[in-house]
Amino acid sequence: MDILVVGGGIGGLTLALHLKASGLSCRIHVSEAVSEFKPLGVGINMLPHAMRELSQLGLATALRKVGVEPREFAYFTHHGQFILSEPCGLNAGYDWPHFSIHRGDLHKVLYDAFVERIGPSSLTFGERCIGFEQDGGSVSAQFVDGNGRSLPSRRADILIACDGIHSAVRKQLYPLEGEPVFHGINMWRGVTRAKPFLTGASITRIGGLFTTGKLLFYPIRNNIDGDGNQLINWVVEFFSDKYEPADWSRLGDVNEVLAHFESWRFDWFDPPTIMRNADFVLTYPMVDRDPIAQWTFDRVTLLGDAAHPMYPRGGNGGAQSILDAAALTRHLVKAASPLEALRAYEAERLAPTRAIVLQNRTAPPDLIIDTVEQRANKQKFDRLEDVISREELMAISQNYQQVAGWDRASLKAKTV
Numbered sequence: 001m002d003i004l005v006v007g008g009g010i011g012g013l014t015l016a017l018h019l020k021a022s023g024l025s026c027r028i029h030v031s032e033a034v035s036e037f038k039p040l041g042v043g044i045n046m047l048p049h050a051m052r053e054l055s056q057l058g059l060a061t062a063l064r065k066v067g068v069e070p071r072e073f074a075y076f077t078h079h080g081q082f083i084l085s086e087p088c089g090l091n092a093g094y095d096w097p098h099f100s101i102h103r104g105d106l107h108k109v110l111y112d113a114f115v116e117r118i119g120p121s122s123l124t125f126g127e128r129c130i131g132f133e134q135d136g137g138s139v140s141a142q143f144v145d146g147n148g149r150s151l152p153s154r155r156a157d158i159l160i161a162c163d164g165i166h167s168a169v170r171k172q173l174y175p176l177e178g179e180p181v182f183h184g185i186n187m188w189r190g191v192t193r194a195k196p197f198l199t200g201a202s203i204t205r206i207g208g209l210f211t212t213g214k215l216l217f218y219p220i221r222n223n224i225d226g227d228g229n230q231l232i233n234w235v236v237e238f239f240s241d242k243y244e245p246a247d248w249s250r251l252g253d254v255n256e257v258l259a260h261f262e263s264w265r266f267d268w269f270d271p272p273t274i275m276r277n278a279d280f281v282l283t284y285p286m287v288d289r290d291p292i293a294q295w296t297f298d299r300v301t302l303l304g305d306a307a308h309p310m311y312p313r314g315g316n317g318g319a320q321s322i323l324d325a326a327a328l329t330r331h332l333v334k335a336a337s338p339l340e341a342l343r344a345y346e347a348e349r350l351a352p353t354r355a356i357v358l359q360n361r362t363a364p365p366d367l368i369i370d371t372v373e374q375r376a377n378k379q380k381f382d383r384l385e386d387v388i389s390r391e392e393l394m395a396i397s398q399n400y401q402q403v404a405g406w407d408r409a410s411l412k413a414k415t416v
Contacts, residue, residue: 001026001338004141004154006129006169007162008032010103011304011321013110015160017057018329020118026332028118031154033128033163035146037111039104040249042189042282043220043233045070045203045315046101046322048094049406053326055096062109067101068219068230071201073397075368078207079380080266083372084393088203094408100203100233102191102220106318127151129168132159132300139299158338159300160328162321165289167306173297180287180309182243183361185209187286187312188236188252190278191220193229197269200230206264206271208370211378213238213260215271234274236261243285252283286311288361291354296346298339303328308353313364316356316404323405324349352405359403368396 003019005012008030016028046054046063054060071091075083089098114123127143134140139159143151161169165180196219198204203218214237221231238257244250254275264271289309295302304321311317328345335341375387401407 001158002156003028003332004139004156004159005030005162006141006159007164007167007304007306008037008111008123009162009164009304009321010107010110010318011325012160012162013107013114014053014057014322015162015303015325015328016118016122017110017113018053018325019332021057022329022333024329024333028122029154029156030114030123031127031129031141031143032123032125033146035126037107039102039108041103042191043100043218044103044106044318045218046099046106047315047319047406048089048096048098049404049411050315050319050322051089051096051098052411053322056326057113059109059113060097062112063099063101063106064097066105066109066221067099068201068222069097070100070203070218071199072203073365074198074202074204076204076206076266077369077373077376077380078212078264078378080206080264080268081380081384083384084368084390084397086394086397092408094411096411100218100220102231102233103318105221129161129163131168131172134159134299157299158342160303161300161306162303163306165287165305165309167302169300170302170306173300173302174292177289177292179245180289182285182287184239184241185237185286186240186242186283188238188254188257188281188283190234190254190275190281192232192234192274192278193224194232194274194277195228196230197232204269205366205369208366208373209237209239210370211373213257214366214369215261215264217269217271217274232274234271234278236275237286247284248282250282250284252281254278254281256283288357291357293350294346295350296342299342301328301342301346307349308357310353310357311360311364313360313366314356314400314404315406316360319406320353320356324353355403356405359400363396363400365397365400367400368393371396 216235219230331341
């Protein structure tokens with residue numbers, strides 16, 4: 001069986017590695033639009049549901065070498081008042097770790113494994129898919145190079161579109177869908193070299209998006225200079241009417257929002273200084289797409305952001321593409337035919353990812369902070385217990401984990 005994977009990002013490379021590890025009799029080819037891989041982006045979290053799959057691929061050791069294993073999720077009001085700390089990963093009793101890592105480092109681990117296990121000749125750079133045709137026996141994808149010149153088409157038994165939020169394959173399947181959905185929220189992201197804060201391994205949320213504006217900080221590399229400094233990933237989410245098409249590499253200006261956060265200085269952390277001292281700043285709109293009713297069309301299916309682009313919240317953007325890849329591989333191994341496998345994959349993954357897309361819009365983990373800020377009228381409180389109980393805080397957290405599929409009970413059920 002010939003399998004054509006369009007897109008060599010996290011989802012595409014993970015799919016190829018799973019297919020290779022499965023022992024399935026197939027030939028895998030990955031077509032990638034860029035001319036070479038570069039360390040794009042900033043931080044990403046690989047929570048236990050994603051690490052379960054990456055660990056089965058034997059990648060946990062390599063990821064541990066380049067990432068940070070966080071100890072806790074920590075929540076604070078915009079006054080710097082403590083709300084909640086939750087252990088994470090192995091510290092929380094999971095069977096798999098949790099890593100905070102530079103997206104470029106994660107991608108390099110996947111690509112190095114691809115080259116070693118599958119071979120560099122199975123990935124072609126500089127091929128941008130612009131469409132496909134299929135008949136009863138095969139599917140053929142059309143490509144252009146970086147200058148828009150036509151390239152030879154590629155034929156396969158099935159085509160898996162891992163070509164992201166601007167997927168050409170999805171556009172052909174849904175020509176009237178239009179641009180990604182923008183709800184008036186923009187994001188600024190950066191990385192800063194700084195001393196550790198809190199535990200030195202804390203994923204720290206400060207302020208609620210819907211009440212005060214949101215900050216997020218966590219380390220993604222340890223001891224980067226021999227003096228104990230870390231590379232700190234930070235994120236700002238803020239309501240803004242400014243909209244530019246989503247481009248993960250667009251440089252931004254933190255001064256557009258820095259004034260709003262200048263007073264957010266605490267005895268345990270200084271967010272404005274971290275933001276101001278960034279190595280670089282990226283900016284893009286918070287966009288997703290409305291869930292669709294069908295991913296699979298005969299010999300073609302969608303995966304990752306091509307199937308279910310979602311807000312990058314709660315460690316689920318890249319993670320869900322990894323879960324997609326594992327599920328699709330399982331069905332290709334056990335199904336009677338490739339077409340049956342693609343339909344079964346869609347049946348398994350469509351509803352869960354739809355739920356996460358909608359949850360990330362309205363009730364991400366930050367709902368914990370927004371709830372406290374609203375009840376306290378954005379004022380300092382004397383006792384948190386007078387505002388909200390720990391039981392209610394934990395219920396909000398557990399609800400998100402269950403929707404996203406990384407609560408301990410769900411993961412344990414998948415292993416028995």
